[in-house]
Amino acid sequence: MLSLSIYRSLLRLYPALHRERFGEEMVAVFGEMETDTVSKSMIERAAFWIRETAGVASGALKEHWRGLGFDSIGLWFPQRRFTMRTEFRFPKTTAVLMTIILAGVVLAIKKGETISSSHVNPPIGPLPPTHSVLLGGIFLTLAFFYAVGLIGWAILFAMRRSGVHRLAETSGGPK
Amino acid sequence: MESWPLTEPVLLILLSLAEQSRHGYSILKDVEQMSDGRVVLSTGTLYGALRRLLDDEWIERIEEEDTPRGRQAYRLTTRGRKNLQLEVGRMKHLTRLANLRIVVKEA
Numbered sequence: 001m002l003s004l005s006i007y008r009s010l011l012r013l014y015p016a017l018h019r020e021r022f023g024e025e026m027v028a029v030f031g032e033m034e035t036d037t038v039s040k041s042m043i044e045r046a047a048f049w050i051r052e053t054a055g056v057a058s059g060a061l062k063e064h065w066r067g068l069g070f071d072s073i074g075l076w077f078p079q080r081r082f083t084m085r086t087e088f089r090f091p092k093t094t095a096v097l098m099t100i101i102l103a104g105v106v107l108a109i110k111k112g113e114t115i116s117s118s119h120v121n122p123p124i125g126p127l128p129p130t131h132s133v134l135l136g137g138i139f140l141t142l143a144f145f146y147a148v149g150l151i152g153w154a155i156l157f158a159m160r161r162s163g164v165h166r167l168a169e170t171s172g173g174p175k
Numbered sequence: 176m177e178s179w180p181l182t183e184p185v186l187l188i189l190l191s192l193a194e195q196s197r198h199g200y201s202i203l204k205d206v207e208q209m210s211d212g213r214v215v216l217s218t219g220t221l222y223g224a225l226r227r228l229l230d231d232e233w234i235e236r237i238e239e240e241d242t243p244r245g246r247q248a249y250r251l252t253t254r255g256r257k258n259l260q261l262e263v264g265r266m267k268h269l270t271r272l273a274n275l276r277i278v279v280k281e282a
Contacts, residue, residue, distance in 0.1 A: 022222045025247055029199040030218050055217025062223055 003034050010053065013060035015067050095146070102142055106135060181262050184216055185224050189233070189251065189259045196237055196250035199225075225249065233258060 007030045011023055030052065037045045181189070184206070191197060191205040199221060207215050216224075228234040233255030237248040251259070 018222075018226065022226065025199055026218045026222055028246065029203065029221070032200040033203065033218070051215065051217045052219070055219030057219070059217075059219030059223045063226075 001031075004031055007034075007052070007056075010056045013056060015060075015063050017067075018060075018063045095149075098142075102138070106138070109135060180265060183210075184214060184220060185228070186259075186262065187214055188216075188221070188224055188228070189255060189262075192234060192249055192251045193256065193259060196248045198246050198248045202249070228255065 004027060008027060011019055011026060014023070033048070033052075037048045040048075187206040187209055188202055190209065191202050194205075197205065199218070203216050203218075203221060225234065229236070229249075232252055234249045235252050237250055239248065
């Protein structure tokens with residue numbers, strides 16, 4: 001059947017592992033669904049094909065993305081409009097971003113220490129070594145705030161004070 | 176692990192399997208019927224969800240002899256049933272809370 005051949009071709013978008021695991025099932029289910037649409041109008045059949053094509057394309061993208069080590073692409077394709085995370089999560093992304101920014105600043109300071117220019121009058125650079133003394137201070141400050149943040153998070157985590165408790169405290173009826 | 180709360184398609188798939196074991200096509204039809212035609216899953220969406228639920232051990236494939244690969248059936252595991260009950264409990268709580276709030280507002 002032509003439609004099954006087209007669908008099989010679409011499945012090539014999936015990673016091989018997924019195809020091997022579910023490919024035959026997906027083709028069989030698609031075949032049954034496609035049979036159901038035979039008696040339906042052209043618009044309904046077109047809607048069916050659009051839905052299937054979009055489903056396979058987005059599903060394949062998600063599987064490839066998962067293969068790269070990410071479990072979801074909800075950030076780019078927010079299909080979970082009504083979902084909210086109730087778990088108490090450590091802000092790993094923020095910590096990583098802050099570290100990257102700090103590394104950039106440190107690198108810039110280090111680079112500045114080595115840059116000198118004799119083309120301008122008076123000649124500038126390299127930066128006086130006193131500036132590099134700041135690095136120690138920056139590291140200490142960062143370590144301090146990391147520690148404070150970690151302790152704060154640990155306390156909140158231990159108390160499960162993520163906001164979920166508020167929901168649990170509202171079970172009483174009207175008094 | 177599936178993120179909480181469950182998405183509507185995943186919840187409907189689990190509810191479909193809570194009643195009895197089903198194969199893919201039967202799940203699609205049951206989901207459509209349960210939602211009065213509001214949720215119509217594509218095969219891509221269904222098998223994406225089934226893959227995650229299998230990986231998280233919320234559902235399992237039923238190994239049957241003489242079953243073609245295209246007619247694999249699935250059923251809830253004990254873990255899946257427990258998590259489904261938790262989710263339904265959470266929803267009940269939320270509904271009760273919503274009713275209370277609405278009554279207070281209207282009074």
